[in-house]
Amino acid sequence: MSLRKKxxxxxxxxxxxRAATINDIARLSGVSKKTxxxxxxxxxxxxxxxxxxxxxxxxxxGYAPDPLARGLAFRRSFLxxxxxxxxxxxxxxxxxxxxxxxxxxxxxxLVVHPCDTRSPGYIEGVKRFVQQxxxxxxxxVPRASEDQALADMxxxxxxRYTRIASLPLDDTSQMVITHDRDGAAEAADYLLSLGHRxxxxxxxxxxxxxxxxxxxxFIDALERRGIELPPxxxxxxxxxxxxxxxxxxxxxxxxxxxxxxFTGNDEMAAGVYKVAMRAGxxxxxxxxxxxxxxxxxASRLWPSLTSVRRNTRDTGxxxxxxLIQPEGQAALQxxxxxxxxxxxxxxxxxxx
Numbered sequence: 168m169s170l171r172k173k174x175x176x177x178x179x180x181x182x183x184x185r186a187a188t189i190n191d192i193a194r195l196s197g198v199s200k201k202t203x204x205x206x207x208x209x210x211x212x213x214x215x216x217x218x219x220x221x222x223x224x225x226x227x228x229g230y231a232p233d234p235l236a237r238g239l240a241f242r243r244s245f246l247x248x249x250x251x252x253x254x255x256x257x258x259x260x261x262x263x264x265x266x267x268x269x270x271x272x273x274x275x276x277l278v279v280h281p282c283d284t285r286s287p288g289y290i291e292g293v294k295r296f297v298q299q300x301x302x303x304x305x306x307x308v309p310r311a312s313e314d315q316a317l318a319d320m321x322x323x324x325x326x327r328y329t330r331i332a333s334l335p336l337d338d339t340s341q342m343v344i345t346h347d348r349d350g351a352a353e354a355a356d357y358l359l360s361l362g363h364r365x366x367x368x369x370x371x372x373x374x375x376x377x378x379x380x381x382x383x384x385f386i387d388a389l390e391r392r393g394i395e396l397p398p399x400x401x402x403x404x405x406x407x408x409x410x411x412x413x414x415x416x417x418x419x420x421x422x423x424x425x426x427x428x429f430t431g432n433d434e435m436a437a438g439v440y441k442v443a444m445r446a447g448x449x450x451x452x453x454x455x456x457x458x459x460x461x462x463x464x465a466s467r468l469w470p471s472l473t474s475v476r477r478n479t480r481d482t483g484x485x486x487x488x489x490l491i492q493p494e495g496q497a498a499l500q501x502x503x504x505x506x507x508x509x510x511x512x513x514x515x516x517x518x519x
Contacts (some may be wrong), residue, residue, distance in 0.1 A: 187230040195228070196221045211273050212493045244301040245274045247490055249483075250293055250317075251308035252284040255406055255434055257462045258479055262308055262331075265483025275303065275491055284310055285374075290320050297326050304328060304490035306483070312336075313376045329486040333380040335501055343486045343502045347377050347459075348384030350475040350506030354429050354457045355388035357473070357508055362516045363427040363455060367400040369414045369439070371431035375406070381431050381459060400425060404435050411438020419446055419454070426455065426517035433458040433465050433474055440468055455514035470512035477506040 189207075193200040198217060205213050206221050224230075249266060253259055266277050280296045282289045297305060304327035311317060312330040318337060321328045330337050333347035358366055368385055371378030386396055402417055404410035411434060418425060419442050430436040436458035440450065448454050450470060458465055461476035482504045489502060 187225075187228045189230075191228070192221065192225055192230055196224050211275075211491055214493055244303065245276065246278050246300050246302050247275050247487060248297060248300065248302045248305040249277060249279045249308060250282060250296075250305055250311045251279070252282050252289075252311050253308060253406075255432060255460070255462075257464065258432075258460065259308070261462075261479035262306075262483040265480035265485075266306060266487035268480070269484045269487035270491065273491055277487070278302075282311060284314060284317075290314075290317050293317060294320055294324065297321070297324065302326060306486045306490065307331065309333075309377055310375050327490055329489045331482055331486055333377045339501045340489070343482055343489070343504060345377075345477055345482060346503060346505050347380040347477070348387075350459065350477060350508070351381040351384035351429070352388040353506070353508045354459070354475055355385045357510070358427045358429065358455060358457060358514065359389070359392050359394065361427075361455065361514060364394060365400075365425045365517075366394070366396065366427045366429065367402070367418050367425040368396060369402050369404050369411060369418075369428060369430040369435050371404065371406045371435075373403060378403075378406075378431055385429055404431070404438075406432050406434060408434045408438050408441075411435030412441055413438075415439040415442035419443060419448060424448075424454070426453075427457070427514070428454065429457045429459075431459055433460045433462045433472060436472055436474070437464060437468060440472075451513050451515040453518065455517070457508075457514060461509050465509070465511070468513075473511045473513045474509055475506050476509050478504050 189200055189203050193203045198221060202213060202217065203221060206218050247270060249263060251259055263277065263279065270277055278300060280293065282292060305321060307328055307330045309331060312332050318328065318330060329341055329343060331343045331345065333345050335342055335344060368382065370382045389396055402414040404414040411430060414435065415438055418428065428439055430439060436456055439456050443450055443454055450456055456472065458472050458474035461474040465472040465474040485502050485504060
């Protein structure tokens with residue numbers, strides 16, 4: 168053994184002869200000062216074997232962290248942020264519940280930041296939010312998650328993030344994919360299986376990637392069966408109840424109305440119900456309706472709404488869990504939460 172290696176070996180076993188410092192613990196245990204700081208602050212972002220090794224060394228040398236230094240050394244708080252711009256309140260609530268499920272029992276708490284992605288200064292607002300709260304990481308919810316400039320800003324300031332989107336937009340360790348195209352295709356296949364051919368589509372706003380994916384998935388599924396959707400049967404709305412009412416009026420109050428309508432979310436489907444009721448159109452005997460989200464609203468409508476379930480709570484849980492996993496445990500594949508159709512009472516074959 169060389170003299171240098173022998174000296175290093177002796178240094179890990181003999182007393183220091185003075186009060187140990189955090190630098191000593193890092194050097195003797197062979198980890199970074201940042202890792203030691205995380206262990207001192209009970210961060211869950213450290214592997215179990217590393218924590219046990221460092222804690223054993225601290226006990227051996229009698230290391231006691233200075234409370235003031237402990238507070239200063241850890242520059243991030245145990246806060247996870249959720250940034251969203253979404254008009255559907257239930258969706259945001261379910262996403263928060265899911266994130267809280269993942270954080271329960273950890274040292275982390277959730278803070279939320281609504282924003283308007285159409286505002287030119289919103290990225291600076293998110294940046295101030297992250298820096299003032301010293302966030303450990305951020306969950307980006309659609310439509311904010313679809314903005315590459317926002318993701319780039321978080322990358323620049325060194326803040327971890329997870330993006331929720333309907334298709335891959337980023338590195339595998341930073342994405343949760345919701346596969347909206349597949350969910351819409353399943354809705355189309357179901358209506359076709361019932362015998363519907365005159366079908367209409369009420370989409371979400373064009374600014375949302377989810378609206379594009381659901382529209383494409385629905386139309387592609389129809390075309391695979393030889394059904395072409397005329398432009399007059401496609402109405403853009405705003406993912407809100409009121410916009411669903413306005414769109415349904417265009418489709419249902421004319422002479423030629425469709426036998427079935429697929430809406431980009433359940434709120435807009437409720438708008439279709441209202442217009443149908445006012446016009447004396449019976450659901451499902453004269454009009455079949457399929458929504459998207461499978462929110463609590465779907466089972467409260469009468470008749471109960473057939474809807475594509477997208478497991479929003481599971482999506483929030485997955486996104487938060489990815490942020491609090493120990494560093495160095497990057498995902499090998501993109502996390503997915505797949506939608507599936509929940510069949511209820513709002514559809515039946517069209518009248519002859």
